[in-house]
Amino acid sequence: MFELTGRSELLADNPTLARSIRNRFPYLDPLNHLQVELLRRYRAGDTDERTKRAIHLTINGVAAGLRNSG
DSSP: OHHHHOOSSTTTTOHHHHHHHHHHHHHHHHHHHHHHHHHHHHHTTOOOHHHHHHHHHHHHHHHHHTTSOO
16 A cells, blocks of 8 residues: 555655544544454354444444544
């Protein structure tokens, strides 16, 4: 990817956005870990509604944290 842009880091041309995203990581990391665990359970057969709902909530939480629609 860096070969295409000629940059040495992501968002090198937008340091404000890069800082904003870095500042969100401490809040998003726990959601990411929870999401991985929930997906592991779901794929192992735990397909009840609470598990599905929790997966959807983590997806929405990460999207909101990234200020994106997901």
